[in-house]
Amino acid sequence: MDTHATLAQQFEAERPRLQAMAYRMLGSLAEAEDAVQEVWLHLSRCDASTILNLGGWLTTAVARVCLNVLHARKSRREESLEASVPEAAAGEGGEIDPEKEMELADAVGLALLVVLDMLAPAERLAFVLHDIFAVPFDEIAPIVQRSEAATRQLASRARRRVRGRAHRQEAEQAASREVVEAFLAAAREGNFEALLSVLDPEVVLRFDSPDVPAGIPGEIHGAAVLAQQLVERAQMLQACRAALVNGSVGIVVAPQGRLLAVGELLIRGGKITALKVIAGPARLRQVDLAVLEGR
Template sequence: MAASDSDDVIARAFDEQRGRLVAVASRMLGSRADAEDAVQEAWLKLSRQDATTIDNLAGWLTTVVGRVCIDILRSRRARREVAYDDRVPELVVTDDSHGTPEDEAALAESVGLALMVVLDTLSPAERLAFVLHDMFAVTFEEIGPIIGKSANASKMLASRARQKVQGSPRPAEQRRGERAVVDAFLAAARDGDFEGLLRVLDPDVTWRTHTAHGVEVLVGATTVAAIAQRRARARGRGHRVLVNGNPGMVAWSTTGMPIGVMGCTVVGDRIVEILSLRDPERLAAMNLPGHPD
């Protein structure tokens, strides 16, 4: 077979695997863009490899993508995510009014992204073992060489990871309780009820806002309450949504332009973290629910 013909065969075989590889890398990295980069790196490695030495292309590519993902996760931990935290996160915003098949499908996607937050608490090796085995049915015998462990050690890593993510997604009753806390927060902000805001905010609450100019971070209940009161004075209309499975709101201006998206993480009866997006260009590109008629 001519070299060009062989290259075409390898390229076609890689394209057949691309979708699965991107799915694996997306679960590992929590970002479609990073996943595409990891898969592209695997392609570059493959293009430099003598394909005749590869007995199992699918397994070889899974190994390469897995190791690239582990390297990326370890690099994030080493930096402790200064640059990573500054990136606009992946957001799935859905209407908080369930009942239709479309609503349920959107909720499932948002809960899937909420699971990514839990996966971020795992070590890179735990995360890879869990993702490959539990989500993609890769055997522990295949996982072991990827992370440099035995099959039994890989099984233990996946088991430990499974215990950490146990309980996701949250039951409906818990989600309703979280919604009530966030609704109380929004009502107190609109009413200028400072004490009411403090009752639903954790003393060490963090509010991270992604804007067109970077990230603004507020820490502490009194600081967050003051800013929440000021922002609530803006003229417009709010619409209840879920942001990556967490209760929140989309704010619309009187002219029908999105002002911002906010999602809240609730623990017990207090908000411990707020994530919001106030970048007009990014907001305009999103298909946000609740557009004013």
């Protein structure tokens, strides 16, 4: 077997790990695959005989490509805050199956992808490489162009954002989570009776968004009316998952891990009494999101 073929075989053995890493850093299957392919092209053109640790070299190379993508993405967002429909939700050229990407987002943790997407690029990179893939800080530091101590701080700051701090007692949070999970299961199934069982008869839904979805009033009052609206839109609710929203159990709406809206819930006596839907880039940036432990 010639040298190039051997190198290709070694790279293919590493590809699943590299794609898993890139997906967590980028939150997009198409971008993750592109990043890994870019690294292969670079590897195939360089003198691989000078690489002492191929796995480490590939990890660093993929991380640097992903960091460049994250910086470019951040710049685009700062230049234009108008786009409220994520690229992944729009299909990205039809190359990636949305169902496949949603399955992958669920496997990784949709709420985790959403929270990671709200981190600064260097924070996201440090957290993913160290906390998820166990890359030492002394190897991460040169990638993010920080000292080892500063890189530790990046990961620590990201860790606090990801895990969040519950403002409620654990028992109360667990009870709220049970209600939210039951609500989401009923909503995704379009189960009218199950929705009524978790909604307070006088429940109120309000939209805090510059653009309320077509055909939906700014406020919806009453369990029966809200349940019917949810049943009619069950397909749209497949991308809803539980998360910590401003310190309490709430909902994120994130097709393929790209945040579109969040839901703040008020729960009393095991029933949802109020639900506020927050959408729009400016409003979403003000929301404190974190991952619920155990998911």
